[in-house]
Amino acid sequence: DGIARYSITLAQYAFLYPMLDKLCCVSEEVKNSLSAFPWIKDEKKQVVYNVHNIERIITKSKEELSDIAEQEIFSYPTIVYCGRLDRNKAPMRAIEAFAKAQRPKNAQLVFIGDDQENLRTELEKAAKRLNIDSQIHFLGRKVNPYQYIGRSSALISSSYSEGLPGVMIEALSLGVPVVTTNSSKGIWEIFSKS
Numbered sequence: 001d002g003i004a005r006y007s008i009t010l011a012q013y014a015f016l017y018p019m020l021d022k023l024c025c026v027s028e029e030v031k032n033s034l035s036a037f038p039w040i041k042d043e044k045k046q047v048v049y050n051v052h053n054i055e056r057i058i059t060k061s062k063e064e065l066s067d068i069a070e071q072e073i074f075s076y077p078t079i080v081y082c083g084r085l086d087r088n089k090a091p092m093r094a095i096e097a098f099a100k101a102q103r104p105k106n107a108q109l110v111f112i113g114d115d116q117e118n119l120r121t122e123l124e125k126a127a128k129r130l131n132i133d134s135q136i137h138f139l140g141r142k143v144n145p146y147q148y149i150g151r152s153s154a155l156i157s158s159s160y161s162e163g164l165p166g167v168m169i170e171a172l173s174l175g176v177p178v179v180t181t182n183s184s185k186g187i188w189e190i191f192s193k194s
Contacts, residue, residue, distance in 0.1 A: 076104070
């Protein structure tokens with residue numbers, strides 16, 4: 001599956017992209033990564049940052065949590081991971097960091113997002129082995145993640161690589177601190193503009 005997907009991507013780069021008038025990239029990091037494909041001319045590459053409706057994000061963050069169990073979780077210091085559960089996003093790193101961190105004993109780690117690579121069982125086993133399973137919560141995909149991010153003490157981004165992590169922009173716009181890996185120059189683009 002991975003080799004087929006990679007081959008399709010290369011075919012797109014080789015045949016489709018040179019025909020485009022412009023190729024928009026979400027960050028300088030992504031734009032620079034395309035230098036590996038000499039058939040995509042530099043003058044066709046342009047950085048266009050994703051638009052974030054900050055006013056809407058702030059409004060959505062103020063919506064009440066209706067679930068009593070979720071209200072209980074967020075009554076404690078809470079760190080939120082918001083994104084797909086996949087190997088590149090490295091949720092295991094978040095669990096391991098949480099276990100090692102100096103933090104309040106009642107701190108919680110909440111995962112919001114789809115389990116795209118069936119990692120949840122593996123993550124639950126790790127949390128149990130590290131004796132933090134009662135503090136780890138998997139809430140799945142949420143229509144409004146901002147009401148969770150806005151109530152958190154911090155957002156964690158544990159990825160191996162990122163283009164331009166929009167969830168970091170959203171958290172920072174809500175005044176929520178971000179703990180992140182140095183996964184790309186895109187992260188430095190965010191911090192240099194905030």
